[in-house]
Amino acid sequence: MKQxxxxxxxxxxxxxxxxxxxxxLRQFKTxxxxxxxxxxxxxxxxxxxxxxxxxxxxVSSLFDWSQSFSGFASxxxxxxxxxxxxLTFGFAAILVVPVPNRFxxxxxxxxxxxxxxxxxxxxYLHNILLYSVRYSFLEWVxxxxxxxxxxxxxxxxxxxxSDVNTTNISDAGLxxxxxxxxxxxxxxxxxxxxxxxxxxxxxxxxxxxxxxGLRAMILGGVEIGEGAKxxxxxxxxxxxxxxxxxxxxxxxxxxxx
Numbered sequence: 001m002k003q004x005x006x007x008x009x010x011x012x013x014x015x016x017x018x019x020x021x022x023x024x025l026r027q028f029k030t031x032x033x034x035x036x037x038x039x040x041x042x043x044x045x046x047x048x049x050x051x052x053x054x055x056x057x058x059v060s061s062l063f064d065w066s067q068s069f070s071g072f073a074s075x076x077x078x079x080x081x082x083x084x085x086x087l088t089f090g091f092a093a094i095l096v097v098p099v100p101n102r103f104x105x106x107x108x109x110x111x112x113x114x115x116x117x118x119x120x121x122x123x124y125l126h127n128i129l130l131y132s133v134r135y136s137f138l139e140w141v142x143x144x145x146x147x148x149x150x151x152x153x154x155x156x157x158x159x160x161x162s163d164v165n166t167t168n169i170s171d172a173g174l175x176x177x178x179x180x181x182x183x184x185x186x187x188x189x190x191x192x193x194x195x196x197x198x199x200x201x202x203x204x205x206x207x208x209x210x211x212x213g214l215r216a217m218i219l220g221g222v223e224i225g226e227g228a229k230x231x232x233x234x235x236x237x238x239x240x241x242x243x244x245x246x247x248x249x250x251x252x253x254x255x256x257x
Contacts, residue, residue, distance in 0.1 A: 022118045029116045040125055047100060048132060051092035059085035090137030094146060098153035101129050101173075105155045108173045111201040123192070123201055127170055130154055138167045159208070171220075174201065180209040184232065188217040193238045200238070207244065216253075231256070 025032045062081030066074045107122040114120075133150060141147050143165040152158055155173030162181040169175070171191035183189070189212075192201045202221035206212070210224050213232035218224070222236050225244030230236060234253040242248055247256045 018118060025116050025118065025121075026114075033116065033121075036121060037124065037128075040128065043100075044128065044132060047096060047129075048093065051089050051096045054092050055085040055089035058088050086137075087140075090133075090140060091146070093133050093137060094141075094150045094153075097129050097133050098150065101126060101154055104129070105173050108155070109201075110174070110203060111199065113198060115199050119201075120199060123171070123199075126155075126173055130170065130172055134167050134169070142167050171201065171204075174203045175206075176203065177206045178208040178210075178226075181206050182211045184212055184214040184216065186215045187212045188215075190218070191220045193220045202239070 021032075025036075059081045062084070063078055066077035066081070069077060104122055104126050107119075108126050109119065109122075111117070111119040111123065138147055138150065141150075143163050147164060147167070148158055148162075151164060151169065151172050156169070157176040158164070159177055159179035159181065161179055162177050162183075164177075164183045165185045166183055166187045166189075168186060168188040169190070174191040175189055177183075189204055191204045192199060194200065200220060204218055204220065205223040206218075207224060207226040207228070209227045211229045212218065212224075213230055213234065215233050216230045217235045218230070219236060219238045219240075221239035222242075223240075224230065224236075224242045225246070227245045228242045229247045230242070230253060231247065231249035233251075234249045235251045236242070236248065236253045240253070242253075248254060249256050
């Protein structure tokens, strides 16, 4: 019993509506989770609708203007309108989506316990917002100041002179990158993993001047010391601590002599 209490230390600490919701979630599990996520998807549609609205205006305005032309010129303008509308949506989403996420960050925290918990709901919602931009637009602005701005607004701590050349990031609000960090193309950083049916959400900390190679994977609870390197295609397992200045490689990653 002590192990279960260590895994899920906050299950009985909530009161009022949150306590009532936690009990229903644990009692009915999947149905309550599905209803919760469906309600949030409705809210997400409203949030993304704010980003889509200026895109609709751009497209409709240019379509109206295209009627002044005939033949190929008209279709060319309409085609450009669709592309401009998509780009308008993407940049608007980068600005709009982080706004509700600021509220979610108040509740997002390290967690170790069952999937059916209120703490996991906040984790779900944070990543749903993150993925709504990651899978719809973020590849177009990686790596640029735009993707760094988005990650910072989503709660990721990014130091000066750091570059993130990947969109494979989850749990941004639990990731810290200090100054001079380089994240290689298609690298993956996620601050969670699962063990024996339990979800573990633990922060990832990357110290100054670290280099993460192409397609490397960093998992929850990892801390990488200042000036260390993780070579391409390596997998750093959960809770690994890489000392400063060392080079690690392999699956699982180990120190390279």
